[in-house]
Each structure stands twice: as structure tokens, then as C-alpha cells.
Amino acid sequence: MAQNIGYSKKVMDHFFNPRNVGEIKNPDGYGKVGNPVCGDIMEMYISVKDDHITDIKFKTFGCGSAIATSSMVTEMAKDLHVDEALKITRNDVASELDGLPPQKMHCSNLAAGALHEAIKDYQQKKKNK
Ligand code: FES
Numbered sequence: 001m002a003q004n005i006g007y008s009k010k011v012m013d014h015f016f017n018p019r020n021v022g023e024i025k026n027p028d029g030y031g032k033v034g035n036p037v038c039g040d041i042m043e044m045y046i047s048v049k050d051d052h053i054t055d056i057k058f059k060t061f062g063c064g065s066a067i068a069t070s071s072m073v074t075e076m077a078k079d080l081h082v083d084e085a086l087k088i089t090r091n092d093v094a095s096e097l098d099g100l101p102p103q104k105m106h107c108s109n110l111a112a113g114a115l116h117e118a119i120k121d122y123q124q125k126k127k128n129k
Helices: 009-016 064-077 090-096 102-128
Strands: 029-034 041-049 052-061
Touching: 009 064, 029 102, 041 064, 041 102, 052 064, 052 102, 064 090, 064 102, 090 102
Parallel strands: none
Antiparallel strands: 029 041, 041 052
16 A cells, blocks of 8 residues: 555645646646656646746656645645746655655656746746747
């Protein structure tokens, strides 16, 4: 069972009821990252207004921890200024979830990484406008 390796209640909740799953058509920012440790993939979509994240969705071919961390990161990033959202680290996500088992910490790279890529994509597009 998943709990045996020490998942918190919050991780289990976000795994079984992930928030903000899906994609945004014509997003203002899009990020995709792969996890070199396991080969799993994460995609993140953001809508931005006045530099604030108004909507955010994710899709993943990842494990339960990847799902839980991305669900959590979407909740943390929503309504934030993009500069603030860029500061969210994998450790922030893990602590919001009351911790991840050490052997699953690498999974949280995907969530924070894809968010950062989506914001960078938004910033790049804004510069090119
Ligand atoms: Fe691949 Fe968790 S095992 S993201």
C-alpha cells in the first residue's frame, strides 16, 4: 500500500482528488519537463492577467507523488504574481503537503519545474510582443 512508505494525508488527498487537472486552450504560458530519474513527464498551462496567474492546469504521465505535487503547486500558484510563483521550490511544495518520503522527493521536481517553464514561456512571449 502507498501509505507504507510514509505518505501524508495531504498527499493521499491530492493524489485521489487532484485539483486543476486538464489543459488550457491557447495558454499564456506552457511548460513541459521530463524527470531524468524515472522518465515521467509533466505539462503545465497558465493563463495570466496583469502578471497574475488567473488559471492553471496540469497533465502528467507521472506517479502518485507527481500528481499530488502538481495538484498542490497549482493551488499554491493560482492568483500569485508570476515573480512570486517563480520562487516556489520543490521543497515548498513538499512542505505544503506535510512532506514526501525521501525516495519520492525527485517527483516534486516535475511540478515546480513545469510551473517555472510555463512562467518563463509567458515572460518570453511577453518580451516578443
Ligand atoms: Fe516519476 Fe515520481 S516516479 S515522477
